[in-house]
Amino acid sequence: MAMTHLTIAYWCVLVAIILPIFWIGFAKAGTKNYIQTHNSAPRKLLASLEGYRQRAVWAQKNAFEALPGFAAGTIIAHLMQAPQFDINLTAIVFILARLTHGIFYLIDWPSWRSVSWIVGFGATINMFFISI
Secondary structure, three states: OOOOOOOHHHHHHHHHHHHHHHHHHHHHOOOOOHHHHHOOOHHHHHHHOOHHHHHHHHHHHHHHHHHHHHHHHHHHHHHOOOOHHHHHHHHHHHHHHHHHHHHHHHOOOHHHHHHHHHHHHHHHHHHHHOOO
16 A cells, blocks of 8 residues: 655645634633633623624634535545645635635624635635546
8 A cells, every 4th residue: 555645735624624723712712711600601602702702703613614615625636636736726725715714804804804705615616626
């Protein structure tokens, strides 16, 4: 059996898995006595947040929503033996788009957030097209 390694694109899948946790960290960080008072009912706390913390919760949810399609597209592109450069480049574009999407969520720039979402979604769709 040939020795395999994780490609840049597969590492990007790992980053995409971690991103939702990163965004929720912004929502929870600095909340008073989180561990003592809110850890038993974290969803109640998250539902009560406002401002950038509320937007961080939304960024987390959106990051989870974007994850399955990106992961599936990346795996399919590898299985279909699409050019590795194209897979890696598309994965990097996805991660950059998702990072800016979350940042634009936090700073409340909805138009730019939408642009980032479109770029990330386009990268996911591109994984399938490069597999043809």
